[in-house]
Amino acid sequence: MPRLRLALAQIDPTVGDIAGNVALVLGWTSKAAGAGAHVVAFPEMMLTGYPVEDLVFRESFVAASRHAVAELAERLHADGLGETVVLVGYLDADEVGPRNAMAVLHRGGQVATYFKHHLPNYGVFDEDRYFEPGDTLTVIRVGGVDIALTICEDLWQEGGPFAIAAAARVGLVVNINGSPYELNKDDTRLALVARRAAEARAIVAYVNTVGAQDELVFDGDSMVVRPDGSLIARAPQFAEHLMVLDLDLPAAAPAPPAVPETEMRVVNVHISDSVPSSEQPAPPPEIAARITDEAEIWQALVLGLRDYVRKNGFRSVVLGLSGGIDSSVVAAIACDAIGPSSVVGVSMPSGHSSEHSRDDAADLARRTGLDYRVEPIQPMVDGFLANMSLSGIAVENLQARVRGVILMALSNQEGHLVLTTGNKSELAVGYSTLYGDSVGGFNPIKDVPKTLVWRLATWRNEEAERRGDVPPIPANSIVKPPSAELRPGQLDTDSLPDYAVLDTILAGYVDGDLGRDDLVAAGHDPAVVDRTLRMVDLAEYKRRQSAPGTKISIKAFGRDRRLPITNRFREPST
Numbered sequence: 001m002p003r004l005r006l007a008l009a010q011i012d013p014t015v016g017d018i019a020g021n022v023a024l025v026l027g028w029t030s031k032a033a034g035a036g037a038h039v040v041a042f043p044e045m046m047l048t049g050y051p052v053e054d055l056v057f058r059e060s061f062v063a064a065s066r067h068a069v070a071e072l073a074e075r076l077h078a079d080g081l082g083e084t085v086v087l088v089g090y091l092d093a094d095e096v097g098p099r100n101a102m103a104v105l106h107r108g109g110q111v112a113t114y115f116k117h118h119l120p121n122y123g124v125f126d127e128d129r130y131f132e133p134g135d136t137l138t139v140i141r142v143g144g145v146d147i148a149l150t151i152c153e154d155l156w157q158e159g160g161p162f163a164i165a166a167a168a169r170v171g172l173v174v175n176i177n178g179s180p181y182e183l184n185k186d187d188t189r190l191a192l193v194a195r196r197a198a199e200a201r202a203i204v205a206y207v208n209t210v211g212a213q214d215e216l217v218f219d220g221d222s223m224v225v226r227p228d229g230s231l232i233a234r235a236p237q238f239a240e241h242l243m244v245l246d247l248d249l250p251a252a253a254p255a256p257p258a259v260p261e262t263e264m265r266v267v268n269v270h271i272s273d274s275v276p277s278s279e280q281p282a283p284p285p286e287i288a289a290r291i292t293d294e295a296e297i298w299q300a301l302v303l304g305l306r307d308y309v310r311k312n313g314f315r316s317v318v319l320g321l322s323g324g325i326d327s328s329v330v331a332a333i334a335c336d337a338i339g340p341s342s343v344v345g346v347s348m349p350s351g352h353s354s355e356h357s358r359d360d361a362a363d364l365a366r367r368t369g370l371d372y373r374v375e376p377i378q379p380m381v382d383g384f385l386a387n388m389s390l391s392g393i394a395v396e397n398l399q400a401r402v403r404g405v406i407l408m409a410l411s412n413q414e415g416h417l418v419l420t421t422g423n424k425s426e427l428a429v430g431y432s433t434l435y436g437d438s439v440g441g442f443n444p445i446k447d448v449p450k451t452l453v454w455r456l457a458t459w460r461n462e463e464a465e466r467r468g469d470v471p472p473i474p475a476n477s478i479v480k481p482p483s484a485e486l487r488p489g490q491l492d493t494d495s496l497p498d499y500a501v502l503d504t505i506l507a508g509y510v511d512g513d514l515g516r517d518d519l520v521a522a523g524h525d526p527a528v529v530d531r532t533l534r535m536v537d538l539a540e541y542k543r544r545q546s547a548p549g550t551k552i553s554i555k556a557f558g559r560d561r562r563l564p565i566t567n568r569f570r571e572p573s574t
């Protein structure tokens with residue numbers, strides 16, 4: 001059996017930074033070649049970053065991507081890396097249209113190409129809008145082994161490339177991915193890769209992007225799986241990683257088998273019948289341990305924020321610290337993402353602010369070491385009220401808006417990114433002040449329901465204790481009843497159902513697309529269901545203007561859930 005040394009480069013490209021992404025491929029190929037790899041695979045759309053959205057429609061962008069592939073092939077060769085077979089995702093276009101493509105680079109040239117066959121067009125994906133599907137399975141022969149090439153969604157569909165790979169009797173299928181994180185998706189992926197390996201009757205090597213792009217965070221989780229479903233290797237989530245392993249693979253028949261014509265035809269590209277055996281043995285394959293749900297979500301939120309800050313050229317963030325749970329959790333995420341000295345936390349007490357809101361905010365600052373400031377808002381609110389006659393909700397919201405003005409002023413003055421702190425439950429029901437506490441450029445907990453915010457806070461503190469560190473979040477911020485403190489004695493429960501009840505209804509209505517009757521049949525109080533659904537429907541205008549934030553659930557607000565703002569349909573109550 002021929003032995004191939006395969007490298008999977010789970011790395012973090014930046015959308016639009018084609019030169020930077022080419023440099024990453026050069027650097028990681030050099031590492032892979034140094035480890036004796038014969039083949040190295042990079043993620044989907046590695047050279048452009050993913051997803052590039054309507055950049056696909058710009059001819060200059062497509063041209064830059066195509067040019068980068070040719071340049072990369074030449075530079076690999078010039079750097080003495082031409083013998084390593086490099087599989088890399090990029091944006092291509094031919095007479096049919098734009099293509100989500102994979103290039104095979106060897107000895108200074110692009111020796112083969114594969115166009116993605118199955119284009120995802122659901123959830124956050126719009127690939128029917130952007131790409132034309134490929135109709136050819138590319139099979140390359142390297143070291144006497146036939147390797148079929150596939151891209152991401154190809155793996156998620158029965159039939160198609162993997163079935164044809166079986167007919168072509170390949171020894172290995174490589175699948176390159178831009179597969180965003182969702183809670184529990186790692187379990188789904190392993191099961192899928194196993195199913196496709198069985199379908200292809202070949203080992204499947206799956207390499208995924210890691211890092212964040214706007215609202216999506218890619219968790220990596222690259223893996224290699226046998227046709228019987230057993231795992232050979234698995235990379236850790238949320239970290240760049242080069243997985244290098246030796247695979248003993250079936251030798252290809254001298255002439256490729258005839259494959260019946262189906263929806264795809266097969267193109268065979270010969271690269272080599274043998275490869276030099278490596279001098280040093282490959283390290284034993286590693287199977288990274290799985291982590292808890294809370295750890296997984298926390299790491300997703302940290303990476304989502306870190307990459308947003310870094311890739312958009314910020315060095316610091318600013319947020320309002322109320323002493324409450326939401327701003328405390330966002331501050332802790334920010335400290336983990338970019339370090340406490342780059343996080344500015346501002347306490348902005350008003351006449352209604354309780355003593356504990358200031359004390360808890362100061363306590364959080366002491367625990368984390370973030371840059372703490374105090375900006376009392378009452379004189380500014382009074383100045384406004386001295387010049388305008390306002391009452392009721394207008395005065396309540398004025399406080400939140402003055403805080404927003406202060407945060408934006410600090411951002412303009414000192415260059416920080418403003419973080420907004422509304423959780424998914426609040427976003428769902430519109431419990432925030434437009435142009436007030438909803439102000440900001442990025443919201444790390446946008447997709448985190450309130451009950452999960454509490455769970456994460458508890459988990460993060462326990463994690464600190466396990467490591468012998470100071471827990472970042474004051475216990476009081478976790479246990480006290482939530483309040484907007486916009487009028488004396490205000491509690492969230494004055495306006496909203498208890499969060500445990502609210503979050504269950506929202507999980508059904510928002511994430512599960514359940515109707516009113518389904519929710520009532522599930523045992524919820526009909527009056528509470530009606531009130532909640534009405535609040536959700538009416539708050540669409542607020543969500544449409546809200547800051548982006550990291551997706552962690554099956555259905556995040558934004559691209560995953562697109563609803564009209566002007567909409568008179570209400571769930572009927574029977």
Ligand SMILES: Nc1ncnc2c1ncn2[C@@H]1O[C@H](COP(=O)(O)OP(=O)(O)OC[C@H]2O[C@@H]([n+]3cccc(C(=O)O)c3)[C@H](O)[C@@H]2O)[C@@H](O)[C@H]1O
Nearest residue numbers: 393396397400426430431432433434437483484486495541
């Ligand atoms: N369809 C539509 N399209 C576009 N704009 C629309 C609109 N409907 C209303 N509007 C605009 O929105 C305004 C109403 O929205 P807004 O000004 O925000 O005010 P509103 O939603 O009435 O009040 C904010 C609520 O959020 C609560 N809050 C505030 C701050 C923090 C927290 C917290 O605990 O985190 C809670 C607060 O207690 C209050 O119940 C209207 O005056 C109008 O200008």
Ligand SMILES: Nc1ncnc2c1ncn2[C@@H]1O[C@H](COP(=O)(O)OP(=O)(O)OP(=O)(O)O)[C@@H](O)[C@H]1O
Nearest residue numbers: 320321322324325326327347348349421437483484
């Ligand atoms: N006194 C305050 N000082 C500084 N920022 C504040 C203050 N009050 C509110 N904010 C900001 O406005 C956001 C909304 O806070 P609010 O207290 O109204 O409700 P919340 O959604 O329960 O948030 P939290 O749990 O952080 O208190 C806070 O997360 C914080 O960023």
Ligand SMILES: NC(=O)CC[C@H](N)C(=O)O
Nearest residue numbers: 120152153156178179180
């Ligand atoms: N880029 C893609 O094709 C991603 C689609 C796929 N279903 C995933 O989430 O992994």
